[in-house]
Amino acid sequence: MATSNSKNIAELLNGDTTIGTTDIADDAITAAKIANSINTDIGNALPKAGGTMTGDLTVTNATATGVLSDPSGNVRAGRKNWIINGDFQISQRGAYSSATSITASPVYYLDRFRSKHNNISGTTVRQTNQTVNGKVTNTMMLTATAGSNGRVEAVQIIEDEVFNSQTVTVSAWVISNSASARLVIHQNGANIQTSSNAHTGGGAYELLKATVTCASNAGQLHIYTGIQAAATGNAAIANGDYFKMAFLQLELGSVATDFEHLSYAEQLRLCYRYFYKPVYGNGAYARFNFHYEPSAWIGLEINFPVTMRANATFSHSLTNAKNKGASPTSSEDKWCYYIQNTGFRGNAGGGDISNLSGNGVTHGQCGVASHSPDAHASHIFIGGGCTFQFDAEL
Numbered sequence: 001m002a003t004s005n006s007k008n009i010a011e012l013l014n015g016d017t018t019i020g021t022t023d024i025a026d027d028a029i030t031a032a033k034i035a036n037s038i039n040t041d042i043g044n045a046l047p048k049a050g051g052t053m054t055g056d057l058t059v060t061n062a063t064a065t066g067v068l069s070d071p072s073g074n075v076r077a078g079r080k081n082w083i084i085n086g087d088f089q090i091s092q093r094g095a096y097s098s099a100t101s102i103t104a105s106p107v108y109y110l111d112r113f114r115s116k117h118n119n120i121s122g123t124t125v126r127q128t129n130q131t132v133n134g135k136v137t138n139t140m141m142l143t144a145t146a147g148s149n150g151r152v153e154a155v156q157i158i159e160d161e162v163f164n165s166q167t168v169t170v171s172a173w174v175i176s177n178s179a180s181a182r183l184v185i186h187q188n189g190a191n192i193q194t195s196s197n198a199h200t201g202g203g204a205y206e207l208l209k210a211t212v213t214c215a216s217n218a219g220q221l222h223i224y225t226g227i228q229a230a231a232t233g234n235a236a237i238a239n240g241d242y243f244k245m246a247f248l249q250l251e252l253g254s255v256a257t258d259f260e261h262l263s264y265a266e267q268l269r270l271c272y273r274y275f276y277k278p279v280y281g282n283g284a285y286a287r288f289n290f291h292y293e294p295s296a297w298i299g300l301e302i303n304f305p306v307t308m309r310a311n312a313t314f315s316h317s318l319t320n321a322k323n324k325g326a327s328p329t330s331s332e333d334k335w336c337y338y339i340q341n342t343g344f345r346g347n348a349g350g351g352d353i354s355n356l357s358g359n360g361v362t363h364g365q366c367g368v369a370s371h372s373p374d375a376h377a378s379h380i381f382i383g384g385g386c387t388f389q390f391d392a393e394l
Helices: 009-013 036-044 264-272
Strands: 100-102 114-118 122-132 135-144 148-157 167-176 181-187 192-195 205-213 221-227 235-237 242-252 285-289 300-303 312-316 335-339 357-360 363-367 379-383 388-391
Touching: 100 114, 122 242, 135 148, 135 221, 148 242, 167 181, 167 221, 181 205, 181 242, 192 205, 221 242, 312 363
Parallel strands: none
Antiparallel strands: 100 122, 114 148, 122 135, 135 242, 148 221, 148 235, 167 205, 167 242, 181 192, 181 221, 285 379, 300 363, 312 357, 312 388, 335 379, 357 363
């Protein structure tokens, strides 16, 4: 073994046989002089930065100073997508499986998305079992049914106002025949619009995305999707121009990562905060009990599955003329009273059930005088085709 400071005889006689680092010349020991097992361990070691590890890693204790993510940059701690129902699983107001006309005023069709047209006419449709970017999902489609300088769009308003001075990215897979198909981030407080790249209009799915660092007064974010100008204004639209979208996502940061999938149950509970339509257990009707006396008030209390965003507006389609006098069938816009131990009541009572009204946050309270003086009723059956819902949308 070569040395830089050889041991002299005096040192050896005195028992100083320790070889320190200063006693060995640089590069004096070659790999051939080191056991093969050590060479292998060194060769397989990961560098401090970069490198790829295969197999399982067991960690007893660890401290992370950055953000843990997968190879695609997806953060796996908590929810990352601020869009609710971005894969269009939830549609409480209707199926919309065929083209449904939209209006010039914003109207909610699919949960959390309000659609409209401007200076043209258009339709919306929800399509299921669509293959997008190799994955099966649902899509929302907007189509212009007249040509002009206008726009057709769907918007989601993000309730939370936590984006001031934050960098955010919106993304979606879009197929369109219009070069004005795009996504737009609108900062409502600062009145600033940021457009994604426009679709080429080539009739194939393309990833559209936009990134912006929000102003200090950004306020709520409105996410516009559709055929529109870069600042959400009108654009040239031809009859038959369409915009079909999947996997809409809004996330913190400057990278558009893979879409975050939630189960149907998770998405439904998120949507319930803004809109709730009671689900009928047997598929045909809902049955509510109430206190009954001649000439008394109906007193219904409907518990909401989650606390709603605000005091909800109750709406329904019940009228005296829709009283059936028998159990409503599935999807029937009918209702009836039931008399305990007697059977279905053949009339609507002495009041006007169209006056049924109420509101609530944790539950809905509904009441109206609808009883004739000569009979009792203990239940009300409401057909599955009736409108009977609570709305607390933005």
